[in-house]
Amino acid sequence: MTAILQTRALGKHFGGLSAVSDVNLEVAAGEIHCLIGPNGAGKSTLFKLVAGTYAPSDGEVLFRGENVTRRKTYERVERGMSVKLQVPSVFRELPVAQNLEVALQRKSSGRALEREKQRLLEFLQLQDDADRPAGILSHGQQQWLEIGMAVALEPALLLLDEPTAGMSPFETERTGEMIKRLNAEGMTMLVVEHDMTFVRQIAQRITVLHLGRVFAQGGIDAIIADPRVEEIYLGKGHGH
Numbered sequence: 549m550t551a552i553l554q555t556r557a558l559g560k561h562f563g564g565l566s567a568v569s570d571v572n573l574e575v576a577a578g579e580i581h582c583l584i585g586p587n588g589a590g591k592s593t594l595f596k597l598v599a600g601t602y603a604p605s606d607g608e609v610l611f612r613g614e615n616v617t618r619r620k621t622y623e624r625v626e627r628g629m630s631v632k633l634q635v636p637s638v639f640r641e642l643p644v645a646q647n648l649e650v651a652l653q654r655k656s657s658g659r660a661l662e663r664e665k666q667r668l669l670e671f672l673q674l675q676d677d678a679d680r681p682a683g684i685l686s687h688g689q690q691q692w693l694e695i696g697m698a699v700a701l702e703p704a705l706l707l708l709d710e711p712t713a714g715m716s717p718f719e720t721e722r723t724g725e726m727i728k729r730l731n732a733e734g735m736t737m738l739v740v741e742h743d744m745t746f747v748r749q750i751a752q753r754i755t756v757l758h759l760g761r762v763f764a765q766g767g768i769d770a771i772i773a774d775p776r777v778e779e780i781y782l783g784k785g786h787g788h
């Protein structure tokens with residue numbers, strides 16, 4: 549397995565609270581890797597450590613073989629990471645197409661940019677909304693637009709924090725299809741997600757966090773069949 553992303557004994561504490569401890573995560577090039585776990589397990593904190601939003605208290609982050617632990621988010625983006633956070637942060641006043649242009653300008657210009665913009669609008673099924681302000685799109689469409697803006701950077705690794713939060717089952721399923729299509733084209737994904745139906749739809753490998761630590765790791769079938777994983781979701785794992 550070639551790991552595109554690795555964390556080594558990664559930890560983050562906030563004062564006396566250990567949000568993430570001793571996490572060794574490996575994301576293989578080409579896979580869709582989901583990060584799951586009960587509320588407060590440390591998923592968002594780990595995500596922010598990988599993205600460079602937080603500096604770790606302990607340990608290292610390696611991306612494409614390079615130690616990026618001290619690198620800022622934009623430096624990680626320059627090296628091929630792209631991040632979509634949980635809350636959509638599109639430019640609400642700007643038309644949908646122009647939002648994509650802003651992102652595409654980092655990689656292309658002229659006719660190539662135009663072509664790529666059309667391709668993305670189609671991919672996101674937002675062609676009919678291209679000239680409307682992004683702020684009037686539905687919540688789900690805004691999430692898609694933001695995925696499109698992250699994808700515009702042509703990342704090797706796309707980080708998605710709860711991409712289906714607030715979506716209807718129909719929108720959730722379509723989001724899964726989009727993610728699988730991007731993955732089939734070669735993009736590696738690390739996805740934090742609560743919705744297990746969605747995780748089943750997309751995940752190839754899963755890391756389960758519990759109380760800030762890696763609780764289980766493996767293929768989707770093994771994780772779903774693991775009674776210990778079910779227990780922590782039911783809350784029985786607490787206090788031991």
Ligand SMILES: Nc1ncnc2c1ncn2[C@@H]1O[C@H](COP(=O)(O)OP(=O)(O)OP(=O)(O)O)[C@@H](O)[C@H]1O
Pocket residue numbers: 562565566567585586587588589590591592593594
């Ligand atoms: N900025 C912060 N300052 C202090 N404590 C924090 C901070 N961020 C997270 N925590 C704490 O760290 C722990 C892990 O939180 P985190 O948000 O990473 O978990 P999570 O698995 O993403 O949870 P959820 O599924 O509810 O989003 C929690 O106890 C949380 O209260």
